[in-house]
Amino acid sequence: MTDDHAHESPRQASTSTELHAPDHDAHAAGHAAPLWLLAAVFAALLVLTGATVAVTQIQLGPLNVWLALLIATVKAALVVLYFMHLRWDSPFNATILISALLFVAVLTGAVIHDSREYRPLLDRPQSTPRRVAVAGQRDRRRPSRAGCGTAGTRDGAK
């Protein structure tokens, strides 16, 4: 990574004369990411894109969403760290990003948590708490069996 600065010197000579002596190195302000690294990150992103599509074929139930999100997060981390240079940046920039993500997580988490509270009011087939992803289908499938204790609140009870 540091070799980037080395073979830059001839051109640098011409421009750095315009700069202040001590602070100079404007180009040291930005770290030039090595090309092989950028290419490797791009390749990894493509592989992960393929993985996220492939993973859809696997039956994991509700886990599928989380797996997809995990892969997306890894991809995002690669973009942020290398394409966006955050790895070599001032940690302050990372702090800003992380706090933004934290607030998004707080918002999303609170909203989703809250939405569970009024699910009974939604006039929809009652969900089984743990099987959110398919609960409605379940109920629909065995409508007449008294199995679900919540059957009374089900569809169409407008």
Add this chain to the structure above:
Amino acid sequence: MQDPETGTQPTQASQHHDAGAHGQGGDAHAHDHAPHLAHHFDTPTQQFESGKLGMWVFLATEILMFGGLFAAYGMYRGNHPEIYLYAHHYLDTTLGAINTIILLASSFTVAWGVRAAQKGQRKLLVTLLLLTLLGGFGFMGIKAIEYTSKFTHDLWPGSANMFYNPTLNPMFADANDPRAAQLEAIRHLEEYYGIRGGHGGGGHGGGHAGAIEQPRITLTDDADPGDAEAASGQGEAPGPSPAVERSMINPPAVGAGGLSEEALGEAPSHVAPHMPAAAAGATLTYEDLPPTEQSRAHMFFQIYYMMTGLHAVHVLVGLGLISWITVRSFRGAFGPAYYTPVDLVGLYWHLVDLIWIFLFPLLYLIH
């Protein structure tokens, strides 16, 4: 390296200030200060870092803005999973995947472009920025194809959406029985998109871009009509028009057996194994949805349009910014000493990519 003609506002300001403050001659200060150094910064490094910090703060606000949409998405998906499971079949996974790759590639070219600017490789920089522009236009082109394909099938945003409450939907305004008309229209749409048997093309496999509708309704006496009947019978019993719903369901009598080989093979990938439809090898259809959820199916499209629409606006803004950077690069405005705009526009473009990285699996790859 620095072209005086491309001097920006800060540059002029700094020169002016320097000349006054230091009492130096025009020639002298040119060698004393970086030409792009604004007077309120001590060093180019400080200026660059400050610009970058500001950009990150802006990106944080962008993330928060999209965060609201992601929260809406999560809330609705948490409460209405079937709608997502059903309606995502109207999105074209292939086009979505191609767009993902295009955006990743254009992100790569921008990252490489920043490097080229840092190293003063002007021609390479211009080439890479042009490639990025190409990627951006390619993305918007595919997005336009996707949107157009939906619009031609009345999958509009807002109340014109086919799934919108039929009695309020302008599309069914003149129908005697709006609900029946809506069901009829939805059935045709499902056939077209390969959600329901009869269309061998596999609608969401990329086929619908150019495919021509071939109404090939296969008659089977499978479990599916029974399913639908059970659902509607149960759900709509207290409702106003059970008979209508019945009559709309029964005639085509398409079920698992009516699906093409391809659809059969594909079905398990979209439907959870413990779902009855999947067990039967069929994809969830509109009539499989609980009646209360049917009237909410349009919400998937509203969320889809809001999220991808806001993202597309960002792509357009990014295209404008990259065009501007490309022109300036072409004029030789950037080099190792000054490439801040390339870097910051690059950061913006990467953010657009980042958002899409999450949108793609959340909207197109619902399982």
